[in-house]
Amino acid sequence: MEQEENHSADHLSAQPGNGNELEESSVKERCFEQREALVGEPRCVICGRYGEYICDQTDDDICSVECKTILLSKLSAETRPAVKAAKRVNLPVGDESFCIRDENFPKIPSMHDGQIASLRSKLDICVKGEDVPDPIMCFSSSGLPEKLVLNLEAAGYVMPTPVQMQVIPSSICNRSLLVSADTGSGKTASFLVPIIAHCSHVRSERCTDKQGPLAIVLAPTRELCLQVEEQAKVLGKGLPFKTALVVGGDPLAQQIYRIENGIELIVGTPGRLIDLLMKHNVDLNKVDVFVLDEVDCLLERGFRDQVMQIFQALSHPQVMMFSATVNSEVEKMSNSLAKNAIHISCGNPSRPNKSVKQVVIWVESKQKKQKIFEIMTSKQHFKPPAVVFVSSRIGADLLSEAITVATGLKVVSIHGDKTMNERRESLRRFLTGEVSVVVCTGVLGRGMDLLKVRQVILFDMPNSIDEYVHQVGRASRMGVEGMAIVFVNEEDRNLFRELVQILKTAGAPIPRELANSKYTTGIPLGGGKKRKLKSRKFWNHGLEW
Numbered sequence: 001m002e003q004e005e006n007h008s009a010d011h012l013s014a015q016p017g018n019g020n021e022l023e024e025s026s027v028k029e030r031c032f033e034q035r036e037a038l039v040g041e042p043r044c045v046i047c048g049r050y051g052e053y054i055c056d057q058t059d060d061d062i063c064s065v066e067c068k069t070i071l072l073s074k075l076s077a078e079t080r081p082a083v084k085a086a087k088r089v090n091l092p093v094g095d096e097s098f099c100i101r102d103e104n105f106p107k108i109p110s111m112h113d114g115q116i117a118s119l120r121s122k123l124d125i126c127v128k129g130e131d132v133p134d135p136i137m138c139f140s141s142s143g144l145p146e147k148l149v150l151n152l153e154a155a156g157y158v159m160p161t162p163v164q165m166q167v168i169p170s171s172i173c174n175r176s177l178l179v180s181a182d183t184g185s186g187k188t189a190s191f192l193v194p195i196i197a198h199c200s201h202v203r204s205e206r207c208t209d210k211q212g213p214l215a216i217v218l219a220p221t222r223e224l225c226l227q228v229e230e231q232a233k234v235l236g237k238g239l240p241f242k243t244a245l246v247v248g249g250d251p252l253a254q255q256i257y258r259i260e261n262g263i264e265l266i267v268g269t270p271g272r273l274i275d276l277l278m279k280h281n282v283d284l285n286k287v288d289v290f291v292l293d294e295v296d297c298l299l300e301r302g303f304r305d306q307v308m309q310i311f312q313a314l315s316h317p318q319v320m321m322f323s324a325t326v327n328s329e330v331e332k333m334s335n336s337l338a339k340n341a342i343h344i345s346c347g348n349p350s351r352p353n354k355s356v357k358q359v360v361i362w363v364e365s366k367q368k369k370q371k372i373f374e375i376m377t378s379k380q381h382f383k384p385p386a387v388v389f390v391s392s393r394i395g396a397d398l399l400s401e402a403i404t405v406a407t408g409l410k411v412v413s414i415h416g417d418k419t420m421n422e423r424r425e426s427l428r429r430f431l432t433g434e435v436s437v438v439v440c441t442g443v444l445g446r447g448m449d450l451l452k453v454r455q456v457i458l459f460d461m462p463n464s465i466d467e468y469v470h471q472v473g474r475a476s477r478m479g480v481e482g483m484a485i486v487f488v489n490e491e492d493r494n495l496f497r498e499l500v501q502i503l504k505t506a507g508a509p510i511p512r513e514l515a516n517s518k519y520t521t522g523i524p525l526g527g528g529k530k531r532k533l534k535s536r537k538f539w540n541h542g543l544e545w
């Protein structure tokens with residue numbers, strides 16, 4: 001007990017002068033101050049570094065006050081959508097009566113169809129399709145391997161989020177899916193959990209060494225692939241489940257070597273995967289799960305042909321497609337990949353996450369730099385760590401230098417002209433808190449789980465409202481409140497109409513210049529033609545990443 005107390009990060013709250021100064025000074029404030037864990041040492045449940053302390057509230061190993069705060073905010077009943085969801089439908093949180101330990105994965109007991117429909121409606125889950133499996137209320141009710149359930153618990157996943165409640169059972173029933181759900185709502189685990197369960201099931205049934213992959217996850221950016229693969233490794237730990245990351249910028253030979261040695265899941269960008277498949281004979285015959293993360297982006301021109309090429313090399317896989325922004329065009333295109341897919345929608349997809357306060361400011365282009373310096377030197381307005389989105393690579397470099405000079409803050413830039421090692425290192429420095437600002441192009445706009453970020457600044461508006469939704473979404477994870485500061489001026493007039501609609505719906509203030517602009521008031525609401533034009537524009541921008 002004595003020892004536990006001395007290790008407790010809660011001692012940080014001790015006040016100077018109470019005799020605890022010695023322990024206080026040794027407690028690590030920030031995650032990056034902590035060393036890596038050696039073999040056999042406890043690891044921080046948040047970042048994996050040396051788990052020097054024990055969190056009093058949860059008994060988990062943690063490395064620093066910073067990770068303790070994240071751990072507690074993750075577990076906080078007020079901020080967990082799954083727990084909130086359970087409360088909304090009057091389910092006792094963690095009540096075992098809602099957990100069915102049945103391999104065949106039956107219905108929630110004593111719930112008839114009407115009750116299931118009402119449950120879905122309360123959880124904001126909409127489903128379209130034939131024989132849609134019922135949602136689950138806990139991870140252990142879907143016949144997942146015990147080790148996987150333990151890994152989920154260790155990662156702080158006490159209950160599934162609404163999207164996971166509906167996607168996991170549907171996926172385990174081998175159904176193809178098109179899923180749209182809010183940013184930060186847990187889509188990644190909703191496809192990784194069934195993939196890991198499937199792979200470890202197959203491998204333990206037919207245990208032969210060095211087999212080809214069983215699942216492929218495609219994502220549009222290297223950073224997102226890195227993150228998805230990392231999460232797959234955490235959730236699949238201790239199971240017969242190995243992964244390979246196939247992204248540009250890393251040596252191809254190493255990626256081939258890893259695949260040759262036998263893996264279950266490939267996570268990659270379409271271009272590099274095609275490259276690898278052309279140069280090397282990878283047996284894709286056993287791939288029976290194909291996931292498109294950020295499906296709307298992957299089905300845009302530029303990626304679409306590559307995605308279809310990979311798909312055609314597979315033999316009738318289960319296809320699962322995910323994004324926070326799925327429009328009717330994407331729905332139509334998804335038909336060519338999966339005919340009878342179930343459509344699942346959770347929360348308010350295609351709208352900025354409700355937990356992010358949108359603060360739109362009218363700033364003329366020449367004044368933008370001055371404005372961002374003002375924000376970043378204001379204790380009241382600047383809430384680091386912060387992500388700044390700009391529209392060009394050169395702009396990212398110039399602005400990051402300018403912010404450093406003007407404010408003295410540590411800033412990095414990330415964009416498509418940097419080498420993979422530079423991008424990895426900059427992201428690491430940002431995520432560990434070594435630097436407090438990252439200036440980037442759209443490369444970090446989609447899918448990135450920037451856990452500690454609560455503030456994003458859209459220095460340049462992106463080229464489409466869908467990208468706006470994704471970029472704003474970086475300011476919040478799992479319902480934690482965040483803020484997006486958005487600079488607009490006449491140059492963004494193409495988006496005025498949709499932006500004003502979005503701000504009105506969110507009840508956010510609309511700058512006078514924006515409200516009064518002829519582009520806001522004079523043009524009728526855009527139809528299909530206008531959206532197509534925007535999609536193309538986005539693509540020109542997308543290729544610039």
Ligand SMILES: Nc1ncnc2c1ncn2[C@@H]1O[C@H](COP(=O)(O)OP(=O)(O)OP(=O)(O)O)[C@@H](O)[C@H]1O
Pocket residue numbers: 074082156157158159160161164181182183184185186187188189323324446447448449451473477478
């Ligand atoms: N059941 C759960 N319990 C607790 N935390 C969870 C759970 N599921 C996911 N998370 C955490 O929630 C955060 C957001 O999840 P994720 O990145 O998958 O969101 P997303 O829906 O893919 O968002 P985006 O559209 O922005 O990519 C992550 O930090 C993840 O670890």
